[in-house]
Amino acid sequence: xxxxxxxxxxxxxxxxxxxxxxxxxxxxxxxxxxxxxxxxxxxxxxxxxxxxxxxxxxxxxxxxxxxxxxxxxxxxxxxxxxxxxxxxxxxxxxxxxxxxxxxxxxxxxxxxxxxxxxxxxxxxxxxxxxxxxxxxxxxxxxxxxxxxxxxxxxxxxxxxxxxxxxxxxxxxxxxxxxxxxxxxxxxxxxxxxxxxxxxxxxxxxxxxxxxxxxxxxxxxxxxxxxxxxxxxxxxxxxxxxxxxxxxxxxxxxxxxxxxxxxxxxxxxxxxxxxxxxxxxxxxxxxxxxxxxxxxxxxxxxxxxxxxxxxxxxxxxxxxxxxxxxxxxxxxxxxxxxxxxxxxxxxxxxxxxxxxxxxxxxxxxxxxxxxxxxxxxxxxxxxxxxxxxxxxxxxxxxxxxxxxxxxxxxxxxxxxxxxxxxxxxxxxxxxxx
Amino acid sequence: xxxxxxxxxxxxxxxxxxxxxxxxxxxxxxxxxxxxxxxxxxxxxxxxxxxxxxxxxxxxxxxxxxxxxxxxxxxxxxxxxxxxxxxxxxxxxxxxxxxxxxxxxxxxxxxxxxxxxxxxxxxxxxxxxxxxxxxxxxxxxx
Numbered sequence: 137x138x139x140x141x142x143x144x145x146x147x148x149x150x151x152x153x154x155x156x157x158x159x160x161x162x163x164x165x166x167x168x169x170x171x172x173x174x175x176x177x178x179x180x181x182x183x184x185x186x187x188x189x190x191x192x193x194x195x196x197x198x199x200x201x202x203x204x205x206x207x208x209x210x211x212x213x214x215x216x217x218x219x220x221x222x223x224x225x226x227x228x229x230x231x232x233x234x235x236x237x238x239x240x241x242x243x244x245x246x247x248x249x250x251x252x253x254x255x256x257x258x259x260x261x262x263x264x265x266x267x268x269x270x271x272x273x274x275x276x277x278x279x280x281x282x283x284x285x286x287x288x289x290x291x292x293x294x295x296x297x298x299x300x301x302x303x304x305x306x307x308x309x310x311x312x313x314x315x316x317x318x319x320x321x322x323x324x325x326x327x328x329x330x331x332x333x334x335x336x337x338x339x340x341x342x343x344x345x346x347x348x349x350x351x352x353x354x355x356x357x358x359x360x361x362x363x364x365x366x367x368x369x370x371x372x373x374x375x376x377x378x379x380x381x382x383x384x385x386x387x388x389x390x391x392x393x394x395x396x397x398x399x400x401x402x403x404x405x406x407x408x409x410x411x412x413x414x415x416x417x418x419x420x421x422x423x424x425x426x427x428x429x430x431x432x433x434x435x436x437x438x439x440x441x442x443x444x445x446x447x448x449x450x451x452x453x454x455x456x457x458x459x460x461x462x463x464x465x466x467x468x469x470x471x472x473x474x475x476x477x478x479x480x481x482x483x484x485x486x487x488x489x490x491x492x493x494x495x496x497x498x499x500x501x502x503x504x505x506x507x508x509x510x511x512x513x514x515x516x517x518x519x520x521x522x523x524x525x526x527x528x529x530x531x532x533x534x535x536x537x538x539x540x541x542x543x544x545x546x547x548x549x550x551x552x553x554x555x556x557x558x559x560x561x562x563x564x565x566x567x568x
Numbered sequence: 569x570x571x572x573x574x575x576x577x578x579x580x581x582x583x584x585x586x587x588x589x590x591x592x593x594x595x596x597x598x599x600x601x602x603x604x605x606x607x608x609x610x611x612x613x614x615x616x617x618x619x620x621x622x623x624x625x626x627x628x629x630x631x632x633x634x635x636x637x638x639x640x641x642x643x644x645x646x647x648x649x650x651x652x653x654x655x656x657x658x659x660x661x662x663x664x665x666x667x668x669x670x671x672x673x674x675x676x677x678x679x680x681x682x683x684x685x686x687x688x689x690x691x692x693x694x695x696x697x698x699x700x701x702x703x704x705x706x707x708x709x710x
Contacts, residue, residue, distance in 0.1 A: 511576040511632040518574030550630040
């Protein structure tokens, strides 16, 4: 099933012509409306109108997460607030979230691209879709929601958590498509098996999973245990939210909705553009976004792009499943966690931050984050009551600043391995 | 005032032996000790014959170490002997954060180490109540 054949199966030359026109308009728009971009473009002696081919995008400056932080909350917006009809936010590195905004047209386009993804995942007007992504500031819930309404599916806006009720509604309402994080999909099937419910009473056929990295192995596990087909949906709030890309039945990479999101890969160390087919950091330019347009935004996600035609008939460029990140960020239970966030929390407990390490494991089907904190003179007390209290205080601060519960473990000084004087901040033991 | 060495230990195999071996290598004699622990970590408290040297040596080996003032008392080695001493502290609103005993005994007296929330006041209370206080030298090198 293809939602928008015109856009998704467009001949390459037509698509490129469309992208070029949209890129030219975008650069003019941000030059006039976003001081941040005007300064950046002027600094490199660039003027709107200088872009005559898609290749010229390589001359444009990158936008980074730090730029978004520096312009918190609304300075990157390209329209007056009266034109902004919604904001979302994702957790940032300093305790301040990254804020994104949408105009009415942005929301329409978001629903459009998500609708395309849902069609890839065989979800149409006949479907009963249960959305178990969080609703709220997180883009997952509402993003899928409007796409699902657009394709005419019956939507159960269940939001995240409450596993028992999720299962009850799935069974009673006859849910056919499940949208959530892959780890939660596994958690649900585990809970179903434990609860003594009969899988044959469930009508679930498809799952559209994303918001955290997962492997083909995990996909197979979900498909085998649930007896469904699982699709990988990709997105990030800075670019739009879910709906940036999704894989089709061919499973030959995720189709990027590139008439709206122009994708490149670069060498993360030098910033040099890489030819298609070479592994690098994924960079996006939002070709049509009005409220919060971004030029060459560095996602830090590592992937490879492919543009050979796909057997499904779509002509859009495909990205391989995300295999890693070019920075230390980890995604735990759908929440972005940066080691520097942990560091700033630990700084509250002493003049210098102690050495620490983040360890992510998958326990059963759920991600578990442990933060090991080395004992230091500033933290040490000779009563265990005080030390246990310290653990609890760190736990609560991490919970409120990062929005995630982590096990805090106090460890002996110098027990965290150091390499070249700097300790390795993240150990990811999840076998994805 | 008796100087007690406290150090942070993870509940891992061999850590306690490591500390004791270090003390042995430096010729430091352990006079009394106690461990308070949770599932993951513990605090080892030591009375040794040379607290300054012990602190320096343990720090050099990478441990988190602090020195804490504690009070040593001698109480009658008979049922109720310790209770009497503690009653005096209770009455004066001085609380015991933790305590442990010296091994061995001295005549008909037992020796106990107390960590108090108000050391100075506790000392006065105990002295005025006729409880015998251990001298520093006595604790380090009994």
